Amino acid sequence: MSILNKLSFKDQAFKLRETAILDATTAILASKGFDLMTMDDVAQEVGISKPSLYKHFKSKEDLVGAAMIRLIDEALDYLESMPASLSPIQQLKDLLAWALRIRLKGGMPFLPSTSPHVREMLTRNLKYVMRVLKLNGKIEEIIKKAKKQGELSAALSDDVILFAYYARTCDPAVEYLQLYSKLDHDAIIAAMLEVCFCGLKNQA
Amino acid sequence: MSILNKLSFKDQAFKLRETAILDATTAILASKGFDLMTMDDVAQEVGISKPSLYKHFKSKEDLVGAAMIRLIDEALDYLESMPASLSPIQQLKDLLAWALRIRLKGGMPFLPSTSPHVREMLTRNLKYVMRVLKLNGKIEEIIKKAKKQGELSAALSDDVILFAYYARTCDPAVEYLQLYSKLDHDAIIAAMLEVCFCGLKNQA
DNA sequence: GTCTATAAATTGATAGAC
DNA sequence: GTCTATCAATTTATAGAC
Structure with missing residues (x-):
């Protein structure tokens, strides 16, 4: 197993989490709208911390x-x-x-x-x-x-x-x-x- | 000029301000929506202070x-x-x-x-x-x-x-x-x- | 890269002087 | 009844440990 494959797995996990974040965002936007959606809401829904969320989206x-x-x-x-x-x-x-x-x-x-x-x-x-x-x-x-x-x-x-x-x-x-x-x-x-x-x- | 008339004038002024507040609220709601409308916005638009606004609407x-x-x-x-x-x-x-x-x-x-x-x-x-x-x-x-x-x-x-x-x-x-x-x-x-x-x- | 902890700013609402 | 000043809570965003 090469370093390249390892990185690839990491990338895949990253991509999966990104999808989960977008799914959660979509659901919350649909139910509460933009102004009431907080980054805490999204992080909690995905099950990650807020700083992790900010690693994906600035x-x-x-x-x-x-x-x-x-x-x-x-x-x-x-x-x-x-x-x-x-x-x-x-x-x-x-x-x-x-x-x-x-x-x-x-x-x-x-x-x-x-x-x-x-x-x-x-x-x-x-x-x-x-x-x-x-x-x-x-x-x-x-x-x-x-x-x-x-x-x-x-x-x-x-x-x-x-x-x-x-x-x-x-x-x-x-x-x-x-x-x-x-x-x-x-x-x-x-x-x-x-x-x-x-x-x-x-x-x- | 009786006390009753004085009170009546006061009431009229109060009513006028209430109308001004509702006009401002309507305009701001139409432009920013509920979530983004702040009580400061309304007070400033009417030209009164926030506590005065809270005397009219709780x-x-x-x-x-x-x-x-x-x-x-x-x-x-x-x-x-x-x-x-x-x-x-x-x-x-x-x-x-x-x-x-x-x-x-x-x-x-x-x-x-x-x-x-x-x-x-x-x-x-x-x-x-x-x-x-x-x-x-x-x-x-x-x-x-x-x-x-x-x-x-x-x-x-x-x-x-x-x-x-x-x-x-x-x-x-x-x-x-x-x-x-x-x-x-x-x-x-x-x-x-x-x-x-x-x-x-x-x-x- | 993920977390805990926190900074910085905003905002709904009120205390207290006049 | 109106104002200045302020509280308390929320929220975006980040610093720094692991």
Whole structure:
């Protein structure tokens, strides 16, 4: 067993712990939000001490940025894995359903729009901004295709569609339906998709 | 000039300051959110000292509760002032447009759903809960009427419609459109109403 | 690299003078 | 009732031992 292998094992353990830290961060962010999440919370959830946590991430901002980047990357992977045969609007529906399912299981929304503070912080994170722009680009492309095929409303600009679509991933109606209705996860997702694409009005 | 009049003047001044405090609280809540709003912020914005602020409101929770209650009361007043001739769906549209206009001018959404912490805090405020239930009742009534007239989607339960409707008052798409699009307030409100009632899909 | 202990700063809330 | 001054608790971040 060489020194190289030893280092490799160490690296693997380090990577595993990093994953555990990001998992814990994601869960706590989803439940308490950024402002109320403390580094003590994260360290305790992972089962390490706070200084160890700071060996992995140099600040709270850095940690949250890393968690958000991982989420965006998962969304990009999900988009990549979609069968090319799906219609553009079905791609949008599937991606939203995927995001809502993650949220219902205790994950985060992609759009951390809840507070200007968090948004401003993430805007300073260059790596995060790059990933978001990449995701934006992919989604805009799908929106343009869907519009060309007459599947999306021509009355709405691409901007409006993009932001309204993103906003559905963090729609508080999901939490309220979880708390105050008898709907299960699948029914909540179906209702949210219906509301997002068909609206509240009767279209008959 | 009797003592009674003197007291009355004092009371008036007290009331005026209370209004100023609630105005400041509303503006700060809208911009920073609950967790980041400090009592120092509020006191400084009003131009009084922190202990004076605590003479009016015994805690941060109490202060924020009062600001939320005032907002709900304004919504109830707005509903009350609507011409009875308006169709139910037009009433819903007008109320949402009113709420969005307040937000665009720096006010709060009615639905403080951003964090479970804030929601839990407000749930412990009996006076606030009573007002929200009253507002819920009024809106549910309008929804039922609109459904009976075939104006709202029959595919959606009243719960889903109610929560999806409320969620639009705090939709982050509004902030993103303000930041990244060239739309003015009226255009943003029109777009949000279109998205809410007609959805993203082409209905042709 | 991980821990115990602690520094430094912020903030909700109050005591006590006027 | 309003202010200055301050307490007590929390929290981000780090120093230094092992």
